Amino acid sequence: MKNIAVIGGGLSGLTFTYFLDKLATIKSKKINIDIIEQNSDFAKSKICNFQYNQEIYDNGWHNTIKDNGILFQMILELGLYRYLIESKQTVKVIYDGNDLKNIPEKIFFGYPLDKGQLLSSDIFNLKEKISIFMKLHKNSKLYDISKITVEDFFLSKINSTVYDKLIEPILTSHYGSDISKQSFSLVLPDLAFATIKNSDVENVINEMYKSNISDNILYGKEYRLKFTLKSLIESLESHLSNKVFREFNSKVTSIEKHKKGYIITYGDKKRYYDQVIITSKHTDFLSFFEDDKRLKKYYKELTFTSNIVATLLVKKENLNINSNIGDVIFSEENKYISKVEYVSNKWIDIKSQNIHLLRVYINRQDRVNEILDKSDCEIENIILKELSSIHKNLVIEKAFINKIDKNYIYANIKYSKYINEIEKYLSTNYDKIYFIGNSKKAINLENTIIESREVARYIVEKI
Numbered sequence: 001m002k003n004i005a006v007i008g009g010g011l012s013g014l015t016f017t018y019f020l021d022k023l024a025t026i027k028s029k030k031i032n033i034d035i036i037e038q039n040s041d042f043a044k045s046k047i048c049n050f051q052y053n054q055e056i057y058d059n060g061w062h063n064t065i066k067d068n069g070i071l072f073q074m075i076l077e078l079g080l081y082r083y084l085i086e087s088k089q090t091v092k093v094i095y096d097g098n099d100l101k102n103i104p105e106k107i108f109f110g111y112p113l114d115k116g117q118l119l120s121s122d123i124f125n126l127k128e129k130i131s132i133f134m135k136l137h138k139n140s141k142l143y144d145i146s147k148i149t150v151e152d153f154f155l156s157k158i159n160s161t162v163y164d165k166l167i168e169p170i171l172t173s174h175y176g177s178d179i180s181k182q183s184f185s186l187v188l189p190d191l192a193f194a195t196i197k198n199s200d201v202e203n204v205i206n207e208m209y210k211s212n213i214s215d216n217i218l219y220g221k222e223y224r225l226k227f228t229l230k231s232l233i234e235s236l237e238s239h240l241s242n243k244v245f246r247e248f249n250s251k252v253t254s255i256e257k258h259k260k261g262y263i264i265t266y267g268d269k270k271r272y273y274d275q276v277i278i279t280s281k282h283t284d285f286l287s288f289f290e291d292d293k294r295l296k297k298y299y300k301e302l303t304f305t306s307n308i309v310a311t312l313l314v315k316k317e318n319l320n321i322n323s324n325i326g327d328v329i330f331s332e333e334n335k336y337i338s339k340v341e342y343v344s345n346k347w348i349d350i351k352s353q354n355i356h357l358l359r360v361y362i363n364r365q366d367r368v369n370e371i372l373d374k375s376d377c378e379i380e381n382i383i384l385k386e387l388s389s390i391h392k393n394l395v396i397e398k399a400f401i402n403k404i405d406k407n408y409i410y411a412n413i414k415y416s417k418y419i420n421e422i423e424k425y426l427s428t429n430y431d432k433i434y435f436i437g438n439s440k441k442a443i444n445l446e447n448t449i450i451e452s453r454e455v456a457r458y459i460v461e462k463i
Contacts, residue, residue: 001030002463005264005273007252008280009037011229012437014236015074015449016277019456021241029463033244034273036266038251038284049228050400052313053353058228059311059400068220069446070453075225078235087222087346090326092215094123094169095390097333100325103166107216108205109191110167111158118162128161135159137202145192146416151180153188157201165331172363173329173339174217177305177408183416215326224347255288261432275459279437292429298422302415304406306372308362310383313398319356319391321345328390336371337386338363355397360387376401409438434459 004020006013017033024031048059064087065071075081093100104117112118115136119129136159145153150171154163172178175187185192194204211219225232237246252266261274278285282299289295321342328340343357344350350357360383362368371379380399388394409415426435434455437448 001032002274003261003272004031004033004275004277004459005262005271006033006035006277006279007264007285008278008437009035009246009248010279010437011233011445012448012452013037013277013279014233016279016436016452016456017240017244018074018236019453020459021244023456023460024243024463025241027460029460031243031463034247034271035244036247036250036252036264038249048400048402049230050311052355052398055350055353056228057311057357058225058230059402060229060309064222064224066218066220066222068218070449071446072223074449075232078232078239080225080227080232080235083226084223085226085347085349087224087326088348090342090346091324092170092327092329093325094166094329094331095334096123096165096331097389100328100390103170103216103329106209107166107170108209109188109217110170111154111191111201111205112162112166113202113206113209121166123165124161128165131161132159136162145185145195146183147413148184149181149413150184150187153184153191153195169329169331169338170216172332173327173361176307176361176363177365177368177410178363182411183413186411186416186419222346252285252288255433274432276433277455278433278435281438294425295422298418301418303410303412305365305408305410306368306405307403307407308368308372308379309402310360310362310379311400311402312358312360312383312396314356314358314394315397316351316354316356318393318395319358321356321391330386332364334386336362336364336367336382340387358387372403372405379403 006017013035017035020031020033023029049056050059051057065075065084075084091105092103094103095101099122101123102121103123104112104114104121106112106114106117118124118136119133124132138157138159148156151163151168154167158167168178168180171180179187190208191201191205194208195201208219215222247266250266250269252264254265255276256263256265258272261272262276263270263272264276286296286299323345326342326346328342330337330339337360339361341359341361343359344355362371362379362383371382374382376399379401380396383399384394384396426433436451436455
């Protein structure tokens with residue numbers, strides 16, 4: 001019988017436990033799993049929600065999923081398909097301070113695939129169109145994409161005007177932060193893979209585009225959960241077997257090497273574990289490795305991004321908007337807001353509540369840092385002022401503000417260089433301790449789940 005500890009009971013820890021439990025049962029492996037979480041309401045800060053009439057909505061970042069991702073597959077496994085609502089097709093537009101401008105339809109990762117659409121777009125003035133026409137694409141090659149930024153990649157391939165006025169705002173709105181200076185290969189792995197396969201990026205992306213594009217970044221149909229992400233976590237818990245034990249409100253105070261495994265102290269308990277999986281943030285676990293100067297140096301040099309998202313309720317009669325518009329992206333010169341998502345245009349069941357539901361992402365990191373310490377009321381007023389430039393005399397019925405300080409690791413080139421080195425260091429110096437999710441990497445929700453599954457598979461094979 002192998003005893004396994006999972007430190008951190010968030011989505012990363014629970015998905016890992018779900019896969020480990022499931023795979024161990026299939027392979028008839030005998031294990032016990034303890035999930036150790038210091039906060040019984042661990043999901044509150046990141047996965048908060050609110051109720052309007054009889055409906056409960058998420059107020060966070062993970063509000064929709066694609067049918068080509070692992071999260072969608074996991075929902076199918078959990079038997080929750082009937083709770084998915086398919087999105088209505090909508091369009092994105094850019095607000096440049098004066099008017100709403102239509103984004104060319106044929107775009108992938110912000111990369112324009114149709115020159116005619118680009119040149120006919122009202123995003124650009126006549127002088128800019130001439131500049132684009134004269135030098136739309138560049139022929140320079142990038143030989144080592146692991147050493148370039150997102151901005152480096154696009155500026156080596158396409159006119160800078162197109163990047164500044166179109167590509168950069170689209171990417172910023174999608175990723176929840178300005179990503180220009182982040183590692184191209186880490187932030188845009190699909191596009192990086194296409195670049196490795198073939199230096200003719202436009203042809204490769206055209207082939208990818210044929211895979212049923214539903215918006216400007218990812219392909220596949222988009223779905224909304226007819227329940228909150230917090231409910232999904234609770235559903236995951238309900239599918240765990242009797243081999244899994246939960247230790248909530250239990251803070252780990254030490255991890256000590258002992259024989260072939262580790263002794264973990266938490267609360268008033270000391271227990272031996274053959275394998276340890278750490279999914280919590282480094283601020284929670286770094287004290288366990290106080291003497292490890294290399295590990296402390298790695299985390300000390302990391303940069304983190306913060307996030308603010310607001311969900312606004314507006315009565316139907318107070319908001320006039322083209323029902324085909326799903327997202328409005330604010331261009332870079334605007335002061336605070338990068339993206340407004342018109343949720344009720346995409347999910348028509350919400351309109352039965354006689355409301356419009358808007359989700360506002362404040363994405364530009366310098367602006368987020370400026371207002372992070374402001375009150376919810378002050379942030380609401382800033383958002384209202386910005387939105388009033390589009391919607392005159394806008395009245396917000398209710399606003400729900402969600403702020404997270406130092407949420408994600410900023411995947412700059414320095415981080416890109418050292419992440420592989422730290423992975424080798426950890427595997428060499430901490431045999432049978434696995435660091436996954438936010439504990440080590442700058443990865444999104446889908447990749448967190450993929451990593452959890454792969455580590456679970458590796459451990460089951462080794463038992």
